[in-house]
Amino acid sequence: MKPGTFLRIHRWIALAFAPLLLIQALTGTMILFREPLAQTLDPGAMTRQSSHDMQPAPLSQLLEAAGARFPTMRVTRLFMPSGPDAAAFAQLTGAQGEVRYASIDPGNARVLAAGPIWRFPIEAALQIHYRLLGDWLGIAIVTLNGLALFLIGVSGVKHWWPGRGRIVASLKVRRNLPSRIKLRLYHRSAGAIASILILFSATTGVLLAAADLPLGPAPASAAPARTITLSSGQVDNAISLLHARLPEARMRDIRIGPDGTLAINLLAPEAGPRAVDVVQIDATGPSLDKVLKSDDNPALWLTVLPLHAGDSFGLPGRLLLMAEALALIFLCISGPLQWWRARSSRPGAKK
Known part of the structure; x- marks a missing residue:
């Protein structure tokens, strides 16, 4: 050369x-240092304001609070607080694909802040990255x-x-x-x-x-199904079923499907710093349909993300x-x- x-x-x-x-x-x-930086830059939106003596609000109340802020949208994902001083964080999606976010106090289910991605600069940085x-x-x-x-x-x-x-x-x-x-x-x-x-x-x-690139042939498109709106009772019953089957479960985040399915990531620190066990619950029943342990999960990100983010080395x-x-x-x-x-x-x- x-x-x-x-x-x-x-x-x-x-x-x-x-x-x-x-x-x-x-x-x-x-x-x-995503969580501590978010709480430092915007403590009113990303830090729990209620007393730590309060019992955590039921999951259904967190979902209802976020949904009430954007009535024409549905909550598609909810991140539970990452620590005792952190807020819950919800993502909502509209019929045309528009996305909004809300941070929620996990003690009293009060919305602390809400808006587009730019309202939450650290979350915006994550999505840009x-x-x-x-x-x-x-x-x-x-x-x-x-x-x-x-x-x-x-x-x-x-x-x-x-x-x-x-x-x-x-x-x-x-x-x-x-x-x-x-x-x-x-x-x-x-x-x-x-x-x-x-x-x-x-x-x-x-x-x-x-x-995450959509490589290969596109899957056949299915006919759009009717979106199921879960009641508070259905959500709480699904979570009760989760804790009855897995008493030590600690939720990291929940995806709420349009068919009433809850895909829940459970923290599994014994398997790695970012490891999760995945549980799927049909909240219309409710019925626990699937449990995928972290060790059996072939997803590449479970191994690579802790390396890329430095978590594997503390x-x-x-x-x-x-x-x-x-x-x-x-x-x-x-x-x-x-x-x-x-x-x-x-x-x-x-x-």
Whole structure:
């Protein structure tokens, strides 16, 4: 391969994807500590306001409170509080696909805040990071972005690689150099130091996003079924059945299907930091139709997401990923900046 080939690959892919990579790095930084950051930025909306001495409100009351705020929409998903001071969080969907959100006090079932995704900035950051607030096209762009980051990392390391005996020396930047050259060397050194983590994040990110792409033939469309509106009694009876069958169950979130089915993710920390057991209940009965233990669940995200989010390595892992994200932000800014400076300094460049 000709000298400079890896540099050209690195440069042009990086310039093309720098804005998207900057967005991914910024949103990734925000969601590394998603729950505590949300509570810090918006305590009135994301923190429980009622007394901790109160018994938790029944699930049906949480659903009713969210539904009352948006009467023409139905609750499709409810996240239970992640901690004693956290609020519940509901997603509602309208007939035309419009989506709204509501945070709810788990003690008295009072709606704390409600509105579109932008009312909840940390949730918006999560949706941007995962799918650019879109559907399959947003996920496809995120997947392509991850592949580009991987190629940028590999080509950058290949261009920089000084040999095993000169790694430390090649990372040094002398203070007496002109600022233009120091910027280039800082860019080189930051990229080299963060390269292993960048390649790790790119690989795990691509695996997560690609798994949700609608690949293969589309399933045959079924005739639209009538949407079933569950009563409070049906919801509470379904949850009572859950706790009768699985007394130690702790709900992470509930998906409410239009046919009256509740798909409930139960926390399974013994199997991993993000592991869940999945239970499906027909709330019209009620009847418990399926229990899928985390160990038997083939979903790729159960293994890859804790790695991508740093949960598998505890607080040190998340702090390392924070440092990587900050390095990537610097790289996304310094790379285009030095390219622009070099372009502007060429003879005949327009001033």
